Amino acid sequence: AQKVTQAQTEISVVEKEDVTLDCVYETRDTTYYLFWYKQPPSGELVFLIRRNSFDEQNEISGRYSWNFQKSTSSFNFTITASQVVDSAVYFCALSEFGATNKLIFGTGTLLAVQP
Amino acid sequence: DAGVTQSPTHLIKTRGQHVTLRCSPISGHKSVSWYQQVLGQGPQFIFQYYEKEERGRGNFPDRFSARQFPNYSSELNVNALLLGDSALYLCASGLAGISYNEQFFGPGTRLTVL
Numbered sequence: 001a002q003k004v005t006q007a008q009t010e011i012s013v014v015e016k017e018d019v020t021l022d023c024v025y026e027t028r029d030t031t032y033y034l035f036w037y038k039q040p041p042s043g044e045l046v047f048l049i050r051r052n053s054f055d056e057q058n059e060i061s062g063r064y065s066w067n068f069q070k071s072t073s074s075f076n077f078t079i080t081a082s083q084v085v086d087s088a089v090y091f092c093a094l095s096e097f098g099a100t101n102k103l104i105f106g107t108g109t110l111l112a113v114q115p
Numbered sequence: 116d117a118g119v120t121q122s123p124t125h126l127i128k129t130r131g132q133h134v135t136l137r138c139s140p141i142s143g144h145k146s147v148s149w150y151q152q153v154l155g156q157g158p159q160f161i162f163q164y165y166e167k168e169e170r171g172r173g174n175f176p177d178r179f180s181a182r183q184f185p186n187y188s189s190e191l192n193v194n195a196l197l198l199g200d201s202a203l204y205l206c207a208s209g210l211a212g213i214s215y216n217e218q219f220f221g222p223g224t225r226l227t228v229l
Contacts, residue, residue: 050217101211105157
């Protein structure tokens with residue numbers, strides 16, 4: 001069965017703190033893709049990153065970094081020096097290999113960055 | 116470049132009515148997917164269309180149907196509305212319809228069923 005778990009429902013930090021959002025996934029496929037999306041209050045999901053199951057290299061993009069560990073089925077997201085503009089709901093999602101691009105989303109983590 | 120557009124932005128219906136939601140993908144994108152997002156939950160996959168053919172269907176009742184037009188725009192139809200259909204309906208477009216493809220989401224249609 002495919003499943004994505006984001007155990008942290010809400011996180012509140014003060015600006016400039018670092019914060020890590022956890023994502024644990026379940027799949028029987030050996031080829032799959034993991035995504036992170038950001039959903040600000042406006043509601044539109046914004047694509048942040050895609051990772052395939054064969055690439056366990058960590059990735060850094062500015063203040064954002066992602067840690068993919070197949071051994072623990074985790075794909076965690078860290079924001080360094082958080083800013084108020086980072087306040088949003090963040091979703092982790094899984095897509096299994098195939099002819100469809102169906103995304104299986106977690107329940108999301110609401111990040112509130114206080115000034 | 117224009118992103119994914121959806122109409123209407125908001126909609127209020129009563130139980131038993133029918134609703135049609137519309138989506139225009141990013142120019143050049145041939146895949147459109149629909150998701151339902153109930154308040155406080157992650158989006159749930161409803162349908163995917165690619166080149167006007169259904170590629171995937173989520174676990175939704177037959178009251179939900181969709182189609183894709185020759186210009187790749189899409190409609191989602193929901194019949195016999197229930198209170199539980201109240202949600203944000205998101206449309207996503209992608210270049211191709213396959214699993215590693217990035218998808219770009221529209222702003223959504225907020226449906227309220229009274």
